[in-house]
Amino acid sequence: xxxxxxxxxxxxxxxxxxxxxxxxxxxxxxxxxxxxxxxxxxxxxxxxxxxxxxxxxxxxxxxxxxxxxxxxxxxxxxxxxxxxxxxxxxxxxxxxxxxxxxxxxxxxxxxxxxxxxxxxxxxxxxxxxxxxxxxxxxxxxxxxxxxxxxxxxxxxxxxxxxxxxxxxxxxxxxxxxxxxxxxxxxxxxxxxxxxxxxxxxxxxxxxxxxxxxxxxxxxxxxxxxxxxxxxxxxxxxxxxxxxxxxxxxxxxxxxxxxxxxxxxxxxxxxxxxxxxxxxxxxxxxxx
Amino acid sequence: xxxxxxxxxxxxxxxxxxxxxxxxxxxxxxxxxxxxxxxxxxxxxxxxxxxxxxxxxxxxxxxxxxxxxxxxxxxxxxxxxxxxxxxxxxxxxxxxxxxxxxxxxxxxxxxxxxxxxxxxxxxxxxxxxxxxxxxxxxxxxxxxxxxxxxxxxxxxxxxxxxxxxxxxxxxxxx
Numbered sequence: 001x002x003x004x005x006x007x008x009x010x011x012x013x014x015x016x017x018x019x020x021x022x023x024x025x026x027x028x029x030x031x032x033x034x035x036x037x038x039x040x041x042x043x044x045x046x047x048x049x050x051x052x053x054x055x056x057x058x059x060x061x062x063x064x065x066x067x068x069x070x071x072x073x074x075x076x077x078x079x080x081x082x083x084x085x086x087x088x089x090x091x092x093x094x095x096x097x098x099x100x101x102x103x104x105x106x107x108x109x110x111x112x113x114x115x116x117x118x119x120x121x122x123x124x125x126x127x128x129x130x131x132x133x134x135x136x137x138x139x140x141x142x143x144x145x146x147x148x149x150x151x152x153x154x155x156x157x158x159x160x161x162x163x164x165x166x167x168x169x170x171x172x173x174x175x176x177x178x179x180x181x182x183x184x185x186x187x188x189x190x191x192x193x194x195x196x197x198x199x200x201x202x203x204x205x206x207x208x209x210x211x212x213x214x215x216x217x218x219x220x221x222x223x224x225x226x227x228x229x230x231x232x233x234x235x236x237x238x239x240x241x242x243x244x245x246x247x248x249x250x251x252x253x254x255x256x257x258x259x260x261x262x263x264x265x266x267x268x269x270x271x272x273x274x275x276x277x278x279x280x281x282x283x284x285x286x287x
Numbered sequence: 288x289x290x291x292x293x294x295x296x297x298x299x300x301x302x303x304x305x306x307x308x309x310x311x312x313x314x315x316x317x318x319x320x321x322x323x324x325x326x327x328x329x330x331x332x333x334x335x336x337x338x339x340x341x342x343x344x345x346x347x348x349x350x351x352x353x354x355x356x357x358x359x360x361x362x363x364x365x366x367x368x369x370x371x372x373x374x375x376x377x378x379x380x381x382x383x384x385x386x387x388x389x390x391x392x393x394x395x396x397x398x399x400x401x402x403x404x405x406x407x408x409x410x411x412x413x414x415x416x417x418x419x420x421x422x423x424x425x426x427x428x429x430x431x432x433x434x435x436x437x438x439x440x441x442x443x444x445x446x447x448x449x450x451x452x453x454x455x456x457x458x459x460x461x
Contacts, residue, residue: 048432053430077444082425083425084426086306091427095433095434098434
């Protein structure tokens with residue numbers, strides 16, 4: 001990841017590292033709506049469903065917030081062709097993010113969001129600023145939605161800024177870009193009004209069963225070294241809180257990201273297998 | 288996904304999933320059982336088990352159920368398999384479908400696509416009387432949240448891991 005040079009000013013909302021307990025609660029606020037995370041662990045979008053369907057696997061109360069699966073304005077169908085491929089050290093997912101569309105999801109799940117023990121962050125798949133603004137307007141009427149995570153995808157700095165600007169308003173906004181995105185793009189998203197940034201799964205490609213390339217998101221232990229390297233570079237680029245994950249499969253790795261400068265750690269594959277290796281209830285993740 | 292091909296007290300036999308190499312001593316962290324299985328109607332007496340692009344053993348438990356119910360059993364598969372003597376192996380799918388009053392089908396994602404596009408295959412939606420389909424895509428989460436096993440073509444995109452892996456035919460090919 002390329003680092004952008006920014007002045008060394010204190011970051012708003014974030015305690016300076018080394019001066020406060022690393023696991024103090026984190027608050028993102030617009031002045032109109034607050035997103036308060038009592039733990040620094042959050043789930044990756046797409047790993048716990050739309051309304052905590054996976055609560056039998058994961059004690060949601062140990063997360064700082066519940067991030068919904070990605071939602072688009074219109075319904076989306078599953079991707080065609082192979083959607084899951086393995087490689088040594090991880091796996092590639094190319095699902096197409098099938099979902100019923102934001103309106104249908106709100107009708108079905110908003111009541112359940114209100115019953116969750118932690119704040120709900122709705123993850124939005126964005127294409128255009130107009131579409132983004134329409135989605136945000138719908139969610140601003142939902143009290144149970146405490147914040148937004150914007151899946152910006154593979155965009156440049158200008159596109160990132162325009163999409164984020166379209167979403168700023170009442171709710172705290174977290175701008176998500178894939179691991180490997182230049183720091184200047186993260187910085188542009190933050191300057192456009194994002195209260196925080198998050199680093200999503202890196203993109204990659206594998207040879208599919210038919211011989212063609214399958215492109216998708218990469219997960220698994222092999223991703224962790226890239227995440228740990230990226231957090232330090234990103235810390236130099238933005239002054240807003242940084243959420244990062246990728247290949248975190250035990251508490252030591254999560255702590256390493258925090259010590260490296262992350263304000264929150266995103267958990268993905270471990271939530272399906274051994275969530276207790278990160279989320280064991282000893283207070284480490286909580287304030 | 289581990290597909291059981293044999294279940295006895297204290298014993299679980301399954302096919303080794305594609306691309307996996309397990310060795311004695313390896314530890315497995317299993318989730319399940321998940322989803323829903325076959326539920327052949329009790330009033331059907333002529334069962335056809337048909338398999339596309341999968342090992343025919345995936346329907347072995349259903350063979351056991353059919354034998355216990357003393358129904359007439361036939362099987363159609365592109366791959367060879369070893370079956371009890373009471374099971375008739377049929378070489379052609381279309382007449383087998385016409386004969387059966389219950390069809391249990393096992394398909395991979397590629398097999399499902401062939402079912403709806405291959406003109407050489409019978410139109411099960413019109414010609415078969417009662418069809419359940421074991422649909423086996425690769426699964427990632429097993430809890431219905433990742434979308435890796437979402438069914439194409441159906442407006443609600445049911446997940447094989449939680450809503451299946453056994454579906455009514457009309458759920459997969461509406």
